[in-house]
Amino acid sequence: MAKVNVxxxxxxxxYQPISQRYVANFxxxxxxxxxxxxxxxxxxxxxxGILQYCQEVFEGLKAYKQKDGKVVTFRPDxxxxxxxxxxxxxxxxPVPEEMFLEAVDEVVRANVDWIPPYETGGALYLRPxxxxxxxxxxxxxxxxxxxxxxGTPVGSYFKNGVKPIxxxxxxxxxxxxxxxxxxxxxxxxxxxxxxxILAHQNGFxxxxxxxxxxxxxxxxxxxxxxxxxxxxHTIVTPKSDSILPSITRRSLVKLAEDMGYxxxxxxxxxxxxxxxxxxxxxxxxxxxxxxxxxxxxGKEICFPSGMDEMGPVLTKLYNTLRGIQMGTVEAPEGWxxxxx
Numbered sequence: 001m002a003k004v005n006v007x008x009x010x011x012x013x014x015y016q017p018i019s020q021r022y023v024a025n026f027x028x029x030x031x032x033x034x035x036x037x038x039x040x041x042x043x044x045x046x047x048x049g050i051l052q053y054c055q056e057v058f059e060g061l062k063a064y065k066q067k068d069g070k071v072v073t074f075r076p077d078x079x080x081x082x083x084x085x086x087x088x089x090x091x092x093x094p095v096p097e098e099m100f101l102e103a104v105d106e107v108v109r110a111n112v113d114w115i116p117p118y119e120t121g122g123a124l125y126l127r128p129x130x131x132x133x134x135x136x137x138x139x140x141x142x143x144x145x146x147x148x149x150x151g152t153p154v155g156s157y158f159k160n161g162v163k164p165i166x167x168x169x170x171x172x173x174x175x176x177x178x179x180x181x182x183x184x185x186x187x188x189x190x191x192x193x194x195x196x197i198l199a200h201q202n203g204f205x206x207x208x209x210x211x212x213x214x215x216x217x218x219x220x221x222x223x224x225x226x227x228x229x230x231x232x233h234t235i236v237t238p239k240s241d242s243i244l245p246s247i248t249r250r251s252l253v254k255l256a257e258d259m260g261y262x263x264x265x266x267x268x269x270x271x272x273x274x275x276x277x278x279x280x281x282x283x284x285x286x287x288x289x290x291x292x293x294x295x296x297x298g299k300e301i302c303f304p305s306g307m308d309e310m311g312p313v314l315t316k317l318y319n320t321l322r323g324i325q326m327g328t329v330e331a332p333e334g335w336x337x338x339x340x
Contacts, residue, residue, distance in 0.1 A: 011155030049132025049142030066327025121156030164292030165205035173212035181242030192222035229278035278311030
């Protein structure tokens with residue numbers, strides 16, 4: 001690890017530029033050959049579609065150093081497929097799955113010294129993104145795009161131990177029915193920033209967004225899906241056309257089924273929260289972040305799992321998925337892509 005100067009034990013979750021990133025351009029109706037560059041800057045026209053009409057989609061995944069020394073990524077093909085769906089929704093040329101996987105492999109391979117050691121529990125966070133570079137002043141799709149993928153080393157999410165969080169029911173909407181809530185577009189996250197800051201100012205860690213049509217059903221937070229556990233250890237995850245299809249959530253659901261748990265994907269009413277034993281947020285950054293309390297306009301809903309640690313069912317799921325990523329638990333076929 002002598003080639004880079006990183007304090008591996010004190011890594012947080014912030015941007016730190018690494019040596020190489022991948023760039024490919026779409027011009028005149030086709031993708032050009034992509035490749036690596038050491039230039040971290042993006043130069044675009046002042047009238048580029050990304051700046052005028054927010055044509056941009058992105059993904060997030062991680063590369064790990066496993067216990068046996070292998071360098072791997074976790075289900076990157078799923079990220080590629082989701083990015084294709086996102087691009088189509090915003091009238092952008094999809095990045096072919098082969099190009100996406102090539103970019104992941106090349107960036108990880110070229111930056112292997114930037115991947116935190118296995119012992120730290122950290123990873124190389126990878127950010128693929130696609131945006132409009134062609135100038136456009138009328139409201140229409142641009143005619144040129146760029147696909148880029150960079151990485152940054154990040155530490156373990158629970159470096160100081162698992163601490164359940166407190167969230168609040170938001171008065172704001174994350175996504176509209178038949179809108180773009182089910183794709184990973186930057187515009188969705190921009191809409192969540194004001195409510196996120198407001199929640200923090202009021203002493204909460206995150207928001208719980210409800211469906212915008214009836215404000216009756218639980219959807220997700222600004223950047224993670226929900227998992228609930230009932231008294232009989234049934235796993236329940238909300239169902240809605242405006243929820244982002246989290247790869248972590250889908251992986252946890254599959255593992256839960258394989259372990260013999262009953263799993264329900266269905267609409268979840270806000271009034272049901274008091275019936276659940278455990279609650280967690282799931283996503284790339286943390287895998288599972290436990291929720292100890294939900295506050296609904298002054299009314300506190302406290303989960304029996306408490307504010308001290310993650311509940312037993314979610315802990316089992318968390319340890320299994322983390323074990324798969326770090327190479328201490330056997331992975332289902334096709335879940336781990338080794339970078340050689």
